[in-house]
Amino acid sequence: MAGGKIRKTHQRQHLQGGIPFEKSKGQHILKNPMLVDTIVQKAGIKPTDVVLEIGPGTGNLTKKLLEVSKSVVAIELDPRMILELNRRFQGTPYSNRLKVIQGDVLKAELPYFDICVANIPYQISSPLTFKLLSHRPVFRCAVIMFQREFAMRLVANPGDNLYCRLSVNTQLLARISHLLKIGRNNFKPPPKVDSSVVRIEPRSPLPPVSFKEWDGLIRLCFNRKNKTLGAIFKHKSVLSLLEKNYKTARALQQGQTGQADEEPIDDMEVFADTVEDPSADMYGVRDEGDEMEVEEDDVMVEGSDMSDFKEMVMGVLKQGDFAEKRASKLTQVEFLYLLSIFNKAGIHFA
Numbered sequence: 001m002a003g004g005k006i007r008k009t010h011q012r013q014h015l016q017g018g019i020p021f022e023k024s025k026g027q028h029i030l031k032n033p034m035l036v037d038t039i040v041q042k043a044g045i046k047p048t049d050v051v052l053e054i055g056p057g058t059g060n061l062t063k064k065l066l067e068v069s070k071s072v073v074a075i076e077l078d079p080r081m082i083l084e085l086n087r088r089f090q091g092t093p094y095s096n097r098l099k100v101i102q103g104d105v106l107k108a109e110l111p112y113f114d115i116c117v118a119n120i121p122y123q124i125s126s127p128l129t130f131k132l133l134s135h136r137p138v139f140r141c142a143v144i145m146f147q148r149e150f151a152m153r154l155v156a157n158p159g160d161n162l163y164c165r166l167s168v169n170t171q172l173l174a175r176i177s178h179l180l181k182i183g184r185n186n187f188k189p190p191p192k193v194d195s196s197v198v199r200i201e202p203r204s205p206l207p208p209v210s211f212k213e214w215d216g217l218i219r220l221c222f223n224r225k226n227k228t229l230g231a232i233f234k235h236k237s238v239l240s241l242l243e244k245n246y247k248t249a250r251a252l253q254q255g256q257t258g259q260a261d262e263e264p265i266d267d268m269e270v271f272a273d274t275v276e277d278p279s280a281d282m283y284g285v286r287d288e289g290d291e292m293e294v295e296e297d298d299v300m301v302e303g304s305d306m307s308d309f310k311e312m313v314m315g316v317l318k319q320g321d322f323a324e325k326r327a328s329k330l331t332q333v334e335f336l337y338l339l340s341i342f343n344k345a346g347i348h349f350a
């Protein structure tokens with residue numbers, strides 16, 4: 001840690017190198033040098049690696065990364081931090097191996113990197129994770145500090161309380177493991193929550209699935225994650241949405257004779273689109289576990305109301321033995337199978 005002094009004002013500003021930290025920018029500096037060493041060691045950086053660091057701040061982690069890698073590219077939003085970084089590394093043997101880009105990482109074009117190591121501002125966790133996972137060429141791994149609950153959602157398994165849409169979507173794209181628990185007192189100023197360091201290893205190749213279709217199904221299932229799939233798919237709003245998609249797909253198919261019926265693998269641009277607008281909360285944790293509000297007219301379609309289309313949907317669920325199962329307990333493989341049998345029956349989610 002650069003030797004700064006701590007001054008407390010009535011606003012409890014915390015200073016390092018004369019810089020007041022801004023909580024709105026997630027500026028919580030790792031002050032425990034042993035932890036910084038452990039994170040760098042766990043990242044398994046090779047001397048030939050180009051490292052991407054997001055939010056280098058005053059450079060505590062950056063210095064250790066420079067010691068073990070070929071070079072570091074750091075993206076930092078706050079120009080005051082960049083001045084501090086320049087002051088810290090100018091005239092040292094590290095200066096020509098450090099490139100600092102000023103800007104918002106969510107808007108920046110990411111450079112080439114082998115490995116990403118970062119203590120990030122927690123408010124960008126979800127869009128940043130998906131921005132990294134859509135980056136090409138595929139990197140080896142990312143070792144990232146997240147808010148503890150977000151990290152536990154990333155690694156959650158079927159049946160765990162925190163298993164949610166975020167878990168399923170990230171685990172489709174990457175292998176994720178929990179590396180370290182970090183208490184809030186290791187930061188200056190301490191955040192309100194504890195943290196965890198997680199390793200993310202992108203899958204390559206990706207499972208051959210349309211991401212739009214996948215997310216459509218997962219979103220539907222997790223909006224009422226503790227209800228049986230049989231109950232979810234009996235709702236009028238769900239059935240009418242799927243019936244509309246079904247009719248559209250059939251009309252398109254009729255207009256495209258001679259084409260293979262296999263679903264094309266989505267272009268990676270799909271991922272880029274979803275991270276451009278973080279407010280869309282495409283993968284956020286906000287809605288997880290919440291029951292989707294059932295509108296007054298969103299009744300269950302029962303008995304005499306039974307339409308041919310509903311019978312078809314129920315037939316698909318029965319075929320895979322899914323009617324009595326709940327999203328909160330379904331594995332990745334089961335979701336992939338469910339999507340494939342729906343699609344085979346001409347039922348689509350996007």
Ligand SMILES: C[S@@+](CC[C@H](N)C(=O)[O-])C[C@H]1O[C@@H](n2cnc3c(N)ncnc32)[C@H](O)[C@@H]1O
Binds near residue numbers: 055058078104
């Ligand atoms: C949690 S601090 C980490 C600082 C330092 N890496 C450490 O571990 O001590 C997060 C850093 O990310 C920067 N930051 C916040 N939002 C950002 C964004 N959208 N893009 C890039 N950097 C950002 C902050 O200015 C701050 O320096």
